[in-house]
Amino acid sequence: MNTERMDLPALPRRLAAAEPGWTETTDVVVVGSGVAGLTAALHLREQGLHVTVVTKVNIDDGSTRWAQGGIAAVLDPLDTPEAHAFDTEIAGVGLCDPRAVRVLVEEGPARVRELMRLGAAFDRHPDGSLMLTREGGHRADRIVHAGGDATGAEVQRALHEAVHRDPWIRLVEHALVLDLLRTPNGRACGITLHVLGEGTDDGVGAILARAVVLATGGMGQVYSSTTNPSVSTGDGVALALRAGATVTDVEFVQFHPTSFMTANVTSVQRPLISEALRGEGAHLVDESGKRFMVGQHELAELAPRDVVAKGIHRVLRAAGADHVYLDARHLGKDFLEQRFPTIVASTRSAGVDPATELIPVAPAAHYASGGVRTDLHGRSSIDGLYACGEVACTGVHGANRLASNSLLEGLVFARRIAEDIARDLPAQADPVAAKADSWVIPATARPDLQRAMTRGAGVLRSADSLAATAAELTRLGGERSRPHNAAWESTNLLTVASALVAAATTRLETRGCHWREDYPTAADEWRGHLLDAIDSRGRLAQTFEEMG
The missing domain is CATH 3.90.700.10 (Succinate dehydrogenase/fumarate reductase flavoprotein, catalytic domain)
Incomplete structure (x- = not known):
């Protein structure tokens, strides 16, 4: 399958004016300060590594603090990992990776207890036992919560305090990640970023690292109505696509x-x-x-x-x-x-x-079930580039995420990433000079893009609505702007929107949270994953991988 035949824009392979004016070095750079990013940073420090955490806003302003429901884990003696796996796979409508689900449900309880040891205070009954509740798709009470409906805020508080207790975790706030740096043999070796509030030129810098962990969260701002904060502009998925990494399941956006x-x-x-x-x-x-x-x-x-x-x-x-x-x-x-x-x-x-x-x-729009494709250790298709949390597609969620599995996924795979990095971390290498096409679209394109995506690629989709959306994306992709923070974000939104529309157009069925009005039932021939990548000309290309 090749989406070049679709009316979709060519995409930049690098963001304009993103040449670094300064450089820092660390062992591992973690991009994102939600539950996945901060947990990864803490586990990397347990491995004795120096870590720099880059966050787009303040450390507490990402999606984690907005999570109300809680964390799903088998903490009741009457519950079982098998039951949790069953509910997860039913919700995923045939597209979950059973191996990833098994990792989640078996390792999840220990990760939640680690979070408690870090100081996260979950709601308890007078006798001290955890209050467990139930959410959609669960057939057992297995959701821990804090402050009633303020679980995310409590988890973020506990992780934030733990990070600040460690002097070897450097925190860079108000910094927008731009592009991935790679060695001559293609391995990830750092990022370029722009520290917000600085001038466009002298604010752009580079952090060289022996490994890069993306934990940038979701892309809900691609729609005009979302539960995601304004910073959720798909930065990590867009960066990975520009770098040549594979993303998958991006058509499955949970509303x-x-x-x-x-x-x-x-x-x-x-x-x-x-x-x-x-x-x-x-x-x-x-x-x-x-x-x-x-x-x-x-x-x-x-x-x-x-x-x-x-x-x-x-x-x-x-x-x-x-x-x-x-x-x-x-x-x-x-x-x-x-x-x-x-x-x-x-x-x-x-x-x-x-x-x-x-x-x-x-x-x-609430949660992206797809994202940067990873294996069971959080490794992407690019050596040295890892992803966890909502930016990643671990195979856990399939076509629709089970309620309250998201924070758990971040906890579980962040630890796995840290352990994998520590096992085989090469020496720091210098990046090659970037030569790919470089441009951005105007910040003013963002509302038009959001409206087009909501109309044609939202809860309900069809061939006609998706074609109209693709045409609007092509129009917006033909505009150019000087580089600045809002323009970079709009360009990231264009990139993830284009991948989403391409996948939604190709998948001729209704499955999970992908609802095609013109193909109203699930089809066995579509039981598999659409893999998206940007080719050397900036065009989206797709392959379909059947489930085993």
Whole structure:
């Protein structure tokens, strides 16, 4: 398969004006400061390595702190890794790598306990036992949470404090990663980056390293409505593609069924209404008050997220509406305020009291199941380049991520990456001079790109909608801009959007969170993975790899 025949833009193989004006050296550079990045940094330090962590904003401003639900792990003696694996693979609709799933469910409990030893305080019953709850797709209570619905914030706090206790972890904040540096034999040996707030020229530098770990998070900002923060612009996936790495499963973007919809929330990032609220008994209802998920799936509102998002979308299309409702009134004011303080504060600040009113909700882009293709040790197709967390595709999630497996995946594979790096870390080598095409598109292209992706490559897709989106991406890709932070981000969004549209166009079926209106069922011949890469001319190329 070759997407050159599609109406998609040529893509830059390097970001414009990204020549480094200064250079630093470290053993390993970790790009990203969420749970995956900080956990990798801490485990690398256990191996005796010097680490530099580069983060786009402040250390606490990534996606991790927004995670409300919790971490899924087998911590109940009555639960089993086999049961967790079963639920994960059912949610993944035939595309999970069973080996990666086994790693996740078997090593996950130990990683969560390590997190507790670092100081993460999860909610407990009066007798000291962990409070465990259930979310969509799980058939057991196996979700640990903190502060009711503030798990991400607590995990980020604990990791942040642990990192700051180690003087050999250097933190570079407000720095946008640009491109990968490689040795003459093709091995990753560092990154170029721009320290925000500096001048365009003297702010660009390089960090040379013996290995590079991408933990840059997701790409939700490719859509005009997402639960992701504004920094989630697909930087890691775009960097990997420009460097020649393979990415996969990028068509599988999970839309969280319940983002908060109100006229008072106007930004691209929409507040998340945690799945745990449904896990505790809240119901989805239409405008007439009917529970429309009953009868659509045995788990009703707690079906896997793709099922619930599709159920909501059908109701919205039939009614010509932009939201349905979540009814939590029967849970009671005291319970809601104690168990879900973040949600209650968020909705009340926008004029909706969940104790007495229905909460308006609709699907919003939430999580990229695909990303930089890695093996069971986090190794990408480029020697010395690793990836973990949402930027990576480890094979765990398949066509749809099971709720609360994301933080667990970051914890598990970050440790595996650190151990692999420590086993075989070469001496520092000098990078070769970059000669690839270099350009950026204007920052002003970002809203147009987001609207086009939402219209044509969002929850519902078809050949016509995807072709229209591809045409708009081509138009935007023909514009040029001077290099600066916002233009670099827009160019990253163009790169990941193009890969997503190419894969969504090629996959002629509906599977997991990829919903083709013109191919409404799953097809056995598509049980496999689309592998994307950028060729030497800046064109996207695809291959299809069948499942074994």
